Each structure stands twice: as C-alpha cells, then as structure tokens.
Amino acid sequence: MNVELQLNAALGSTHEASTQWNREAAQAVHDLPFNDLLFRAQTIHRENFDPNRVQLSRLLSIKTGGCPEDCGYCSQSAHHQSGLKASKLMEVERVIAEARKVRDAGATRYCMGAAWRSPKERDMDAVVAMVEALRRSAWRPA
Numbered sequence: 001m002n003v004e005l006q007l008n009a010a011l012g013s014t015h016e017a018s019t020q021w022n023r024e025a026a027q028a029v030h031d032l033p034f035n036d037l038l039f040r041a042q043t044i045h046r047e048n049f050d051p052n053r054v055q056l057s058r059l060l061s062i063k064t065g066g067c068p069e070d071c072g073y074c075s076q077s078a079h080h081q082s083g084l085k086a087s088k089l090m091e092v093e094r095v096i097a098e099a100r101k102v103r104d105a106g107a108t109r110y111c112m113g114a115a116w117r118s119p120k121e122r123d124m125d126a127v128v129a130m131v132e133a134l135r136r137s138a139w140r141p142a
Contacts, residue, residue, distance in 0.1 A: 058102040092130050
C-alpha cells in the first residue's frame with residue numbers, strides 16, 4: 001500500500017484500512033501541519049462519537065496523603081510538609097455512595113485515585129470490592 005493510502009487509512013479516511021505502519025507513514029503523520037492533524041482527528045472523533053457531548057468526569061480520592069514515595073512534585077507524599085492530613089482507605093460503601101451521587105449529578109466517568117504507588121496487600125480486598133461493585137451495578141452513566 002502506498003504511503004498516502006496508508007496515511008489516510010491510519011487517520012480515518014474511508015480508504016482501505018491498514019494494520020501495518022511503516023516508517024514513511026509514521027513520518028507523514030509527524031510531518032502534517034498541525035491544523036490538518038487537528039482536522040483529521042476531529043473527523044475521526046465525529047465519526048465515532050457525538051461531537052457535541054462533553055464527558056463529565058469526577059475524581060474521588062479514596063486514600064489521601066501519606067504516600068511513602070518521595071516524588072518532589074506531589075502533595076500526597078509523606079516526605080513533604082504540604083499540610084495535607086493523611087487518611088486511611090475509604091470504606092467500600094462510602095465509595096459506592098459517592099459514585100451514585102456523581103452519577104445522578106450527571107457525571108459520565110468516575111475515577112478513583114489513591115495516595116500510593118501500589119496498594120498494600122491489606123487494602124486489596126477493599127479495592128477489588130470497590131471496582132467490582134461499581135462494574136456490577138452502582139455506576140451506570142445516564
């Protein structure tokens with residue numbers, strides 16, 4: 001397939017789709033003028049999504065502060081005096097209740113964040129229960 005057809009396929013044109021990228025096609029995407037790239041991206045987006053619907057996301061901190069990592073930019077780190085008071089992992093029922101509230105308020109995506117690099121073994125059952133409950137029934141965007 002020639003580079004132009006491959007570029008068009010990769011960027012959503014109605015030409016034959018390609019699953020293989022080559023160096024020339026990747027370079028062609030890289031070299032596109034910025035506004036042309038934006039236009040092609042918007043065209044693909046409009047073919048696949050409602051162009052006037054905005055995703056409304058809500059983020060809940062299910063465990064705040066006290067992270068053992070020493071990331072210099074992060075107020076969640078226990079290594080920095082940010083004034084942030086560390087909290088334990090939230091109860092599963094509270095996370096689910098919060099999810100229902102934001103869903104009913106119009107959110108279309110629900111995210112959970114926690115101040116840790118990896119959950120501790122003791123927290124895994126609760127985290128799994130949160131995710132499973134949200135997937136099962138508590139979170140159904142309107």
